Amino acid sequence: MIELTNLTKAYGGKLAVDDLSVTVRPGRVTGFLGPNGAGKSTTLRMILGLNAPSAGTVTVDGVPFATHPRGLRHAGALLDAGDVQGGRTARGHLRVLAASNRIPRDRVEEVLDLAGIGAAAGRRISGFSLGMRQRLGIAAALLGDPPVLLFDEPFNGLDPEGVLWVRELFKSLAAEGRTVFVSSHLMSEMENTAEHLVVIGRGRLIADESLAAFAGRGDGGHVRVRTPEAERLATLLTGAGGGVEAAGETLTVTGLSGDRVGELAFEHRVLLRELSTHKASLEAAFMELTADSVEYKAGAKR
Ligand SMILES: Nc1ncnc2c1ncn2[C@@H]1O[C@H](COP(=O)(O)OP(=O)(O)OP(=O)(O)O)[C@@H](O)[C@H]1O
Numbered sequence: 356m357i358e359l360t361n362l363t364k365a366y367g368g369k370l371a372v373d374d375l376s377v378t379v380r381p382g383r384v385t386g387f388l389g390p391n392g393a394g395k396s397t398t399l400r401m402i403l404g405l406n407a408p409s410a411g412t413v414t415v416d417g418v419p420f421a422t423h424p425r426g427l428r429h430a431g432a433l434l435d436a437g438d439v440q441g442g443r444t445a446r447g448h449l450r451v452l453a454a455s456n457r458i459p460r461d462r463v464e465e466v467l468d469l470a471g472i473g474a475a476a477g478r479r480i481s482g483f484s485l486g487m488r489q490r491l492g493i494a495a496a497l498l499g500d501p502p503v504l505l506f507d508e509p510f511n512g513l514d515p516e517g518v519l520w521v522r523e524l525f526k527s528l529a530a531e532g533r534t535v536f537v538s539s540h541l542m543s544e545m546e547n548t549a550e551h552l553v554v555i556g557r558g559r560l561i562a563d564e565s566l567a568a569f570a571g572r573g574d575g576g577h578v579r580v581r582t583p584e585a586e587r588l589a590t591l592l593t594g595a596g597g598g599v600e601a602a603g604e605t606l607t608v609t610g611l612s613g614d615r616v617g618e619l620a621f622e623h624r625v626l627l628r629e630l631s632t633h634k635a636s637l638e639a640a641f642m643e644l645t646a647d648s649v650e651y652k653a654g655a656k657r
Pocket residue numbers: 366370371389390391392393394395396397398540
C-alpha cells in the first residue's frame with residue numbers, strides 16, 4: 356500500500372505536485388494518468404524517496420521508502436528505461452543491482468527469462484531498442500520479488516506483443532496481492548490494464564475511482580440511425596425518453612440502446628437504412644476531464 360498525504364512539490368515558484376492525497380491499494384492495478392507535465396514522474400520519485408517533498412508525506416507500507424531496510428526487495432520500480440549504463444550487458448546490469456540488494460544471482464536469470472530478454476542477456480545495453488530497455492527495466496523492477504511495484508510509462512517503445520505481455524504481467528502481479536502503480540499519459544493503455552485510476556492534472560488530483568466509475572463520466576455513448584422518415588422516428592424516440600439530434604435523414608440518439616431504437620422503428624414500421632451504436636470512449640472522458648489542465652497543447656496560445 357502506498358499512501359500520499361497532502362504531498363506537494365514545488366520547483367521554484369511552480370507546484371509540480373499540489374496537495375495530493377491518495378491511497379494506492381494492493382491486489383489491483385492502479386493506473387496513474389495525466390497529461391504531459393502533470394506531475395506523475397515527480398510523484399513516483401517522491402514515493403521512492405528520490406525527490407524530497409516540499410510538504411506532505413508519502414509512505415510505502417507504512418514507512419517512508421528511504422528508511423525501508425529491504426530496498427529493491429520491498430519496492431521495485433521502472434522509472435526511466437534510458438537511465439542505465441549502456442556499456443554493461445543486461446545480465447551484468449542486473450547482477451550489480453542484485454549484489455547491492457542482497458538478492459541471489461539465480462534470480463537474475465529468472466527475471467531475464469520472465470521479461471523475454473534471456474536470449475539478449477549477454478549483449479551490451481547500448482545496442483538495445485527502447486522496447487528491450489523497457490523489458491530490462493521491468494526485469495530490474497521484479498528482481499527483488501517486491502510487494503510494491505511502480506512503473507513510469509512502461510508501454511513506451513513496446514511492440515503490440517510487448518504491450519499484451521506487460522498488461523498480463525501487471526494483472527498477474529496484482530492478482531498475487533501486490534501493489535501495482537502504473538503511470539501513463541494515454542488512457543488507451545490503461546483501458547485493458549487498470550482496475551482503478553488516479554488522474555492528475557497540473558499536479559492536482561482530478562479523479563480517484565474505479566475504471567468503471569470513470570467510464571460512467573463519459574456521455575454514455577449514442578446510437579446513430581438513418582431513415583427517410585426522420586421526423587416521425589424522432590417523435591417516437593423522444594416519446595420513449597430518448598434525446599434526439601437530427602441532421603437530415605440522420606438522427607443521433609442518446610439515452611436509448613441500439614436494440615430499443617431498432618424495436619421502436621420495427622413496431623411502427625419505420626424504414627431504417629442504417630443503425631449503429633457508438634460506445635462512450637474512456638479516452639474522450641479522460642480528455643474532457645483533463646482539458647483544463649493540459650499544459651502543452653498543439654496550437655494553443657500560452
Ligand atoms: N527537476 C525539475 N526542475 C524544475 N521543474 C521540474 C523538474 N522536474 C519536473 N519539473 C516540472 O514539474 C512538472 C511535472 O513534471 P513531471 O515530469 O512530474 O510530469 P509527468 O506527469 O511525469 O509528465 P510526462 O508525462 O511528460 O513525463 C512539469 O511542469 C515539469 O516541467
